[in-house]
Amino acid sequence: MGEQLTIGELASRTGVAASALRYWEELGLLPAPARVSGQRRYPPSAVGLVGVVVLLRDVGFTLREIKAFIASRSPTGEGWRELYQRKLAELDQRIAQAQVARTAIAHGFACPHKDIFECSNFANGVAAILAGCSLEEAHSQVHSH
């Protein structure tokens, strides 16, 4: 049937330290699994759940946010749509910022300016971020090398 995993097996399959898994459980991020003579036994589905946590953590969400996110699925059914929407918007912003950063760095890589901070492309990208990523393309005339 469903093969139960020890915490060590779950750790090695997900790349997350066993101590971290216990910590996550303590925080309520992971449900307390079944026990066999005191030891945790996880269902195979736990791998996916841990994966979700890793995924969200790696893209910048705090464990509290992830907990709220995970806890919001299915149960009362209300509230999760707003939460998903917010998370989605946050992710979109993160992606946009990362792309601006990527562009700025990539530009700096090929840019002839001795000091990258003297390059208007770089500065424009930074300024856009500082301005709250608002839609000001008008004055950001990019020079091409």
Next chain:
Amino acid sequence: MGEQLTIGELASRTGVAASALRYWEELGLLPAPARVSGQRRYPPSAVGLVGVVVLLRDVGFTLREIKAFIASRSPTGEGWRELYQRKLAELDQRIAQAQVARTAIAHGFACPHKDIFECSNFANGVAAILAGCSLEEAHSQVHSH
């Protein structure tokens, strides 16, 4: 001429707390600015520099990494290419992960499964992350709702 900014002005222009600016200076992230009767006076260019730090911090780099990045531009001229390349690769990975997360969450938003963890699309995205984002498109046949 060049209007010098007090730490408070720099803080309000960049959205970074004055205490954080002092902390960054202490870490060597920002150069120690000129002083007028003990108080810091920043050149206008400091806004851009702080912007770079904010940009890189927000996309997930640690202050140490940012310090190394900033310190590497122009001077001896060697080493910065490797660093830029690495940062670029890291950014690409972050962007890719964020997009996977975005897709997974967006899918969950529209997905009819009661529990999103039962949805194969979601699980595939997670599995891809766990697998180290390797190129396994072959078996990830996405169902369409």
Next chain:
DNA sequence: CAACGGCTTCAAGTATGCTTGAAGTCAATG
């Protein structure tokens, strides 16, 4: 000239996300 706002330093505190160590339990193995 006294008070005020904004700056200064320095030390200590806070939040997040863990890791590490001590001491013990348990099942299997030689």
Next chain:
DNA sequence: CATTGACTTCAAGCATACTTGAAGCCGTTG
């Protein structure tokens, strides 16, 4: 039956990134 290895709890420690508080200096203003 004693040892081994993986697990257990609990408390304490650590790294990162700041914030907060105390005590004080400086320039302007009423």
